[in-house]
Amino acid sequence: MVRLPSIQIIGAQKAGTSAVAKWLFDSGYCRPLVFDDEPLYYSKEAHFFDIDWNYNLGLDYYASRFRDDELPALDATPDTLTFAQRVRDTYELAEDNQVNKLAVIVILRDPVFRELSLYNHMAYACRNFDQSELSDWHRQVARSDGTIMTFNEFVHEVTMPALATNEAQDLGKGRSSRHGLYANHLKEWFRLFNRNQILVLSYDELCTAPKRVQDRIQRFLGRAISGSLQEKINSNDSHEKVLTPSTEARECIESIMKPHNERLYHLLEENPGPSMEQRPFPRFHFLCHALVPFIDGGKGMPKMYDSYFNDQLAKQAATAIGKAVSAGKMNIQVEFPPVPNVEEVKFGTPLNQKFGKKIAPDLKMKYLPGSNLSRNLIAYSNVYWAKRFAGALKGGALGGKPVGVLSAEQVDFTDVKNMGDLSRSGKINTDKARKEGRNGEAIICINPGGEETWPRLVSAHGQPNCPFVVMNNSYSTSYDLGNKKGFEEAYYLKRISKGFVFRSFPGPWEAYLEKPDGTVELLESYKTKPKLREAAELTRWRSKVAKIRAIPPRLIDEEALFDSKKLNDVLLPDGCHVDTNNGKLFRHITAILYLTDNTPDACSFGGGTTFPLAKPWIEGDNNENDDALRISATRLLERNVQHTKGDTDQSANSDGRRLEMAGVDAFNRDHANDALHNNVGLGVRVMPQAGRLIFFHNINDDGMSDATSFHGGEELISIVTDHQSDMLPKNKEYTGFFKEISIKSFSNLDGFTECAADARRWTKQAYYNERLDC
Numbered sequence: 001m002v003r004l005p006s007i008q009i010i011g012a013q014k015a016g017t018s019a020v021a022k023w024l025f026d027s028g029y030c031r032p033l034v035f036d037d038e039p040l041y042y043s044k045e046a047h048f049f050d051i052d053w054n055y056n057l058g059l060d061y062y063a064s065r066f067r068d069d070e071l072p073a074l075d076a077t078p079d080t081l082t083f084a085q086r087v088r089d090t091y092e093l094a095e096d097n098q099v100n101k102l103a104v105i106v107i108l109r110d111p112v113f114r115e116l117s118l119y120n121h122m123a124y125a126c127r128n129f130d131q132s133e134l135s136d137w138h139r140q141v142a143r144s145d146g147t148i149m150t151f152n153e154f155v156h157e158v159t160m161p162a163l164a165t166n167e168a169q170d171l172g173k174g175r176s177s178r179h180g181l182y183a184n185h186l187k188e189w190f191r192l193f194n195r196n197q198i199l200v201l202s203y204d205e206l207c208t209a210p211k212r213v214q215d216r217i218q219r220f221l222g223r224a225i226s227g228s229l230q231e232k233i234n235s236n237d238s239h240e241k242v243l244t245p246s247t248e249a250r251e252c253i254e255s256i257m258k259p260h261n262e263r264l265y266h267l268l269e270e271n272p273g274p275s276m277e278q279r280p281f282p283r284f285h286f287l288c289h290a291l292v293p294f295i296d297g298g299k300g301m302p303k304m305y306d307s308y309f310n311d312q313l314a315k316q317a318a319t320a321i322g323k324a325v326s327a328g329k330m331n332i333q334v335e336f337p338p339v340p341n342v343e344e345v346k347f348g349t350p351l352n353q354k355f356g357k358k359i360a361p362d363l364k365m366k367y368l369p370g371s372n373l374s375r376n377l378i379a380y381s382n383v384y385w386a387k388r389f390a391g392a393l394k395g396g397a398l399g400g401k402p403v404g405v406l407s408a409e410q411v412d413f414t415d416v417k418n419m420g421d422l423s424r425s426g427k428i429n430t431d432k433a434r435k436e437g438r439n440g441e442a443i444i445c446i447n448p449g450g451e452e453t454w455p456r457l458v459s460a461h462g463q464p465n466c467p468f469v470v471m472n473n474s475y476s477t478s479y480d481l482g483n484k485k486g487f488e489e490a491y492y493l494k495r496i497s498k499g500f501v502f503r504s505f506p507g508p509w510e511a512y513l514e515k516p517d518g519t520v521e522l523l524e525s526y527k528t529k530p531k532l533r534e535a536a537e538l539t540r541w542r543s544k545v546a547k548i549r550a551i552p553p554r555l556i557d558e559e560a561l562f563d564s565k566k567l568n569d570v571l572l573p574d575g576c577h578v579d580t581n582n583g584k585l586f587r588h589i590t591a592i593l594y595l596t597d598n599t600p601d602a603c604s605f606g607g608g609t610t611f612p613l614a615k616p617w618i619e620g621d622n623n624e625n626d627d628a629l630r631i632s633a634t635r636l637l638e639r640n641v642q643h644t645k646g647d648t649d650q651s652a653n654s655d656g657r658r659l660e661m662a663g664v665d666a667f668n669r670d671h672a673n674d675a676l677h678n679n680v681g682l683g684v685r686v687m688p689q690a691g692r693l694i695f696f697h698n699i700n701d702d703g704m705s706d707a708t709s710f711h712g713g714e715e716l717i718s719i720v721t722d723h724q725s726d727m728l729p730k731n732k733e734y735t736g737f738f739k740e741i742s743i744k745s746f747s748n749l750d751g752f753t754e755c756a757a758d759a760r761r762w763t764k765q766a767y768y769n770e771r772l773d774c
């Protein structure tokens with residue numbers, strides 16, 4: 001039996017067919033075979049019905065493209081849209097009633113933007129492909145001298161003449177433009193096939209709610225399909241890409257398309273499709289996202305810091321804002337560092353200067369030392385960003401809604417000679433700004449302050465059912481991610497310890513680790529907004545572990561490793577302590593004899609004994625101990641706290657915590673092999689080696705606990721998965737000795753002090769001098 005594809009994705013060309021097809025192919029649908037010398041896209045599009053040569057080779061030839069096994073096959077040739085009759089004829093020839101079993105999927109995109117996408121596709125090919133790879137189809141955008149037409153020219157030279165012909169005429173040049181006459185084509189399909197065999201999808205929905213489209217397709221095909229449709233495919237993100245049509249080009253195409261669109265809506269109403277189809281079909285509204293069609297610069301976090309300069313950040317954020325507005329979100333938060341180095345903005349870092357120079361021409365300002373722009377770089381950068389996002393709030397090219405920008409920052413709007421799509425500007429919370437509000441106006445509010453004031457700002461400056469964007473608030477009063485006022489965090493990029501939290505509507509919240517080379521790695525994707533603490537601990541922890549062992553973070557076996565995500569707690573579970581027998585000052589010296597070798601290797605780390613306040617032995621080095629740390633240690637002892645875990649204040653900056661962190665720092669430095677070589681000062685770490693003995697004094701010359709003797713025992717931690725566990729050094733073993741000052745040897749405190757000093761002198765002479773001598 002000749003077996004034909006059970007699914008045809010028939011178009012429309014440039015309406016996301018590749019994305020849908022990829023999802024289906026990836027889930028197991030059989031793709032067309034590519035025959036010799038054919039381009040690779042044949043593995044998605046068999047081009048049987050639209051190319052006469054292929055069509056004339058007949059049914060068996062077409063069927064031979066699809067492996068004859070049990071898998072259902074799919075052909076996603078977007079040109080098939082205009083060949084309903086050929087499809088009917090071909091399937092009728094096939095046995096087993098295949099003609100009535102065929103499932104047809106068609107996606108419809110606003111014809112103006114479809115045309116623009118088509119133009120961008122061909123222009124990209126002409127600019128970048130080898131001449132031998134170009135066909136006449138691509139060359140439709142080329143002028144006679146080989147240069148590339150503008151989109152306006154293309155519309156006049158190619159689109160309009162093609163749309164004005166009737167279908168019987170030669171449709172070579174501009175034939176693709178006629179694909180946008182959807183009503184004409186669908187009428188044929190509805191005539192030739194049962195309407196329930198055809199699923200009509202909206203490209204707008206594909207952009208704004210891909211999951212819903214996914215669900216419609218699954219219900220249409222009657223099976224669950226693995227994977228997800230979110231991936232952006234076949235989008236060219238070149239800088240030359242034309243993102244929006246000029247008003248002239250748009251009006252030109254519309255002059256012909258508008259009545260066709262009306263016919264389409266009517267046709268779809270008159271011919272209801274299968275139950276899972278969207279009804280009524282959404283009109284092509286120049287939705288905001290259509291204005292910024294998939295220009296988001298890629299999935300995931302923008303590249304630091306290139307994205308400030310190559311427009312990735314601007315495009316991504318504008319896309320996310322557009323999508324949020326399209327999805328009906330009116331109160332929106334947008335938050336990201338407005339300049340590359342926010343913290344150092346006062347110091348004019350090279351990156352900030354470069355960014356200042358980039359935005360100056362856009363604002364028609366000068367970036368010179370002492371100029372308003374350089375002195376208030378953040379404030380003016382935010383105006384630059386507001387300009388970049390205004391398009392996404394305008395309500396589409398036809399909507400042309402006003403977009404006002406209000407700022408609470410040091411910005412003189414008269415300096416900005418080019419406000420782009422922003423229709424007005426003003427100061428937040430001023431009567432003037434309030435009075436100037438206009439019906440239907442979207443507002444971008446720059447750095448307005450604590451989120452408790454936002455609802456009031458919306459009442460003061462917002463317009464009913466219009467987007468209100470709070471942008472780049474310089475601080476958060478909730479000390480957490482995003483806001484608690486119900487503003488949709490449409491675009492959110494926050495630097496956290498060792499990484500970033502990122503969210504681009506409608507995507508998930510994500511935690512990224514920043515790696516030493518500046519690249520990032522996605523650590524976690526959260527279904528709902530995580531707590532700042534949760535994300536920060538994850539990145540901090542992974543960064544440390546990755547740094548320690550240079551192991552890619554994703555290979556670290558968390559189950560085995562983490563009881564807690566805090567390195568301090570994991571590495572130094574008992575914190576640091578002094579050996580004073582809980583403040584009873586008789587013990588004056590401790591010795592530790594190690595019984596195992598625990599040299600760190602690829603499978604484990606930790607295991608050392610760390611003395612955060614001790615100085616490495618470096619001859620001729622007179623550096624004093626780190627005062628702040630010594631003060632912390634001394635303060636603990638004055639408070640009678642001998643164990644850092646016993647410090648009632650467990651906040652990050654408490655004395656106990658500081659000592660523990662210093663212990664972990666010594667561990668990190670040691671790992672980086674800096675401690676001894678670079679004379680970094682404090683912190684000595686001793687690794688177990690069977691037979692190695694160390695000793696240290698517990699009491700200073702005054703007979704009091706020696707603050708510098710605070711130390712901690714590191715856990716020995718395995719960091720690889722089970723299959724390597726045979727190689728792991730499993731134990732750390734040692735034995736401890738100590739010597740006390742005999743109670744018989746003194747009668748009062750002074751006597752004790754003297755005995756303690758004597759004992760120290762003795763060890764110093766017996767051992768240190770010996771060591772110096774040798």
Ligand SMILES: Nc1ncnc2c1ncn2[C@@H]1O[C@H](COP(=O)(O)OS(=O)(=O)O)[C@@H](OP(=O)(O)O)[C@H]1O
Nearest residue numbers: 013014015016017018019117231232233234235294
């Ligand atoms: N997942 C998803 N959702 C929505 N839109 C998407 C998606 N993936 C790709 N695209 C955009 O679809 C355009 C390409 O469409 P096609 O793949 O049908 O093109 S083709 O006819 O097969 O050449 C092209 O549009 P433009 O970017 O406007 O050119 C793609 O960016």
